[in-house]
């Protein structure tokens with residue numbers, strides 16, 4: 001059994017970056033009133049208590065969400081995400097942090113639907129409890145790499161798939177590309193968001209090269225981090241591969257990231273880029 005538990009990392013810089021991007025992608029898709037489907041292949045527990053033993057153990061959220069919490073100068077594009085956080089923490093204290101499923105739930109409209117997949121029994125249980133009685137939400141226990149094909153294309157024909165593995169298995173780096181290749185073939189117009197860690201630049205570049213080989217068009221590559229890129233420095237940054245990003249999401253991210261970099265006190269050499277990996 002794999003041992004990764006997201007509770008130890010919730011609210012860190014990679015989460016904040018990914019969740020800000022996710023919220024602006026969902027909001028951008030909602031410019032149209034037609035229904036959309038949100039699919040999370042590696043959903044985690046849904047919400048996290050930052051006062052828990054797990055979150056406190058490394059305290060990664062202190063260099064992450066704690067730096068953004070209650071900032072008065074947040075740009076408009078970060079509003080959707082920060083409003084969810086404020087609603088979860090109505091008092092002055094930052095205690096709860098939303099995982100990607102809770103962010104999606106708070107953003108989805110009455111006409112939208114969500115599918116959440118998680119393989120860790122404990123996190124699946126927490127997720128199922130959090131989403132018990134949530135209408136138009138399906139929670140699946142199992143392997144996101146295997147199960148995704150059963151849900152794409154969704155009947156709505158519009159929506160977003162978040163692929164956010166733990167990369168605990170080295171094979172995940174190849175598996176995500178195969179997964180995307182197959183899913184895009186089934187659903188060419190879907191928006192797909194793949195998260196990848198920046199721990200080793202060479203490994204991340206290999207993943208990006210494999211993405212290019214798929215010849216999937218319209219891929220945006222976004223990277224953000226706090227640390228100086230160096231082997232042995234842990235998770236100094238992370239990246240998102242966004243296939244079919246909604247209109248203007250690239251421009252929104254270009255406005256957002258310099259602010260995020262400033263408030264999160266990123267090192268001058270830390271990654272902060274928005275560029276096209278593959279054109280239309």
Ligand SMILES: C[S@@+](CC[C@H](N)C(=O)[O-])C[C@H]1O[C@@H](n2cnc3c(N)ncnc32)[C@H](O)[C@@H]1O
Pocket residue numbers: 002004005006018040041042043044045046098099100101117118119120123142143144145164165166
């Ligand atoms: C990085 S966490 C997900 C965080 C979540 N997407 C969020 O942003 O709040 C990765 C999750 O994938 C789960 N996982 C690992 N392998 C999986 C697999 N093959 N299928 C589904 N879930 C898996 C882990 O248990 C963990 O909860």
